[in-house]
Amino acid sequence: xxxxxxxxxDTLMELRALRLxxxxxxxxxxxxxxxxxxxxIASAPLAWLPDGAAVGLFWLVAAPAGSVAVSIHxxxxxxxxxxxxxxxxxxxxAGGIFFAAMAAVTLGGALDLDMLAAVGPPLAVSAGYLVxxxxxxxxxxxxxxxxxxxMTVLLELSDLSQAQAGGFGALAYGMCWLLLGASMRLxxxxx
Numbered sequence: 585x586x587x588x589x590x591x592x593x594d595t596l597m598e599l600r601a602l603r604l605x606x607x608x609x610x611x612x613x614x615x616x617x618x619x620x621x622x623x624x625i626a627s628a629p630l631a632w633l634p635d636g637a638a639v640g641l642f643w644l645v646a647a648p649a650g651s652v653a654v655s656i657h658x659x660x661x662x663x664x665x666x667x668x669x670x671x672x673x674x675x676x677x678a679g680g681i682f683f684a685a686m687a688a689v690t691l692g693g694a695l696d697l698d699m700l701a702a703v704g705p706p707l708a709v710s711a712g713y714l715v716x717x718x719x720x721x722x723x724x725x726x727x728x729x730x731x732x733x734x735m736t737v738l739l740e741l742s743d744l745s746q747a748q749a750g751g752f753g754a755l756a757y758g759m760c761w762l763l764l765g766a767s768m769r770l771x772x773x774x775x
Contacts, residue, residue, distance in 0.1 A: 613720050614772065616654045617765025623650050624758030631750035636701075639750065640689055643705070647682050654678075673719050681712035702746050706736040706753055713761075728764065732757055 623646045630638040658671070688704020691697070710733035717725030735756060739749040 613716065613722075613725075614765040614768035615657050616650075616716075617761045617768065619650045619653055619765075621758045621760070621762030621765055623647075624754050624761065626758075628751045628754035628758065631754055632747050634747075636747065636750065639754075643685070647685075651678055651682075674716070677712050677715045677719070680715075681708050684708035684711070698746060699740060702750060703736050703740050706757060707733055709757065710736065725764070728760055732760060 627639055627642050627646070630642050633639075655671075655675075685705035685708040688708060689701050692699070692701025692704060710729045713729035713732075714726050717723065717727075717729060736753055739753050742749060744752065
């Protein structure tokens, strides 16, 4: 390898390292995990109330409020770093989760399909996090999304009441996302 080839190889390695550092600095997807993990935990006691309407009302307010908090956080982070990321795929995915969850509850109620109303929202969340995991190139998030979807189905098929399954499911989702987000944040701080 001559001197110019070595210089090109060094430059390419420096560019790869710069790209990885830039991507690492933009990694703020821990924040939505913490926000929505916390909101899921907060919604769990509402699932144990008699008719389940409280959970729907909670998410009708909490999902948009959480999305606004995440958007503000991400925008501030990008401005402070002087770097930006494509927001559109994340916004479309978040909107898809919200509308799919609400559609499942609405259709489940209108068609008297309790199972659709019960498992539709958490499965919409799992599908959304599968997409988020793909967008941020994180196989662990994708695997966890699939595991939580399987848990949702198993809880629904268990002997637990609808309210118990919903409450335990909300706690499991919330704890998983919250702990994953917190660990990502700690890892980011130590890097």
